[in-house]
Amino acid sequence: MSVITTDTLIEGIRRDDVLAWLSNPDSHDKFLQGAFDDVKRTGERTWELTVKMVPKSRVIGYEILQLDESHGGRRLLCRTTGKRTAGELHYSLRTMKPSSNTLITLHSDYDPGGAMGRVIDAAGLREALESRWRKVLDNVQRGVYEAHK
Numbered sequence: 001m002s003v004i005t006t007d008t009l010i011e012g013i014r015r016d017d018v019l020a021w022l023s024n025p026d027s028h029d030k031f032l033q034g035a036f037d038d039v040k041r042t043g044e045r046t047w048e049l050t051v052k053m054v055p056k057s058r059v060i061g062y063e064i065l066q067l068d069e070s071h072g073g074r075r076l077l078c079r080t081t082g083k084r085t086a087g088e089l090h091y092s093l094r095t096m097k098p099s100s101n102t103l104i105t106l107h108s109d110y111d112p113g114g115a116m117g118r119v120i121d122a123a124g125l126r127e128a129l130e131s132r133w134r135k136v137l138d139n140v141q142r143g144v145y146e147a148h149k
Helices: 015-022 024-032 114-146
Strands: 002-010 038-041 046-049 056-066 076-083 086-096 101-111
Touching: 002 015, 002 114, 015 076, 015 086, 015 101, 015 114, 024 038, 024 114, 046 114, 056 114, 101 114
Parallel strands: none
Antiparallel strands: 002 101, 038 046, 046 056, 056 076, 076 086, 086 101
């Protein structure tokens, strides 16, 4: 299992307001665009995300599963599918001081597969995915600020 974790701070907007925006599937259309080489919406809560790599592009299935408010923070649970990219992804939101600040952490666990998959992961897949997920959070931050002007 490979793990990618990245985060961003949203200043001046409360956690529940950020969560309401993030849990809207239409928001995902906006913040996934520009982070991946191609984005196709395939259902109400599903997308195909393309990562162009040499020698082969990867298509990642992305699906919003549910909100999880069963612990101290708030999480939006998602799933990724595809060869070398299947796993879990979630956005975790925490209140920071002052209470109007929200920290969003994107956490992705994915399975690159057997020995060959681990080589592909080390040879560039992990780096490509990590840069895309960072860009997703940059787009989330921008989208939240635009929605709360």
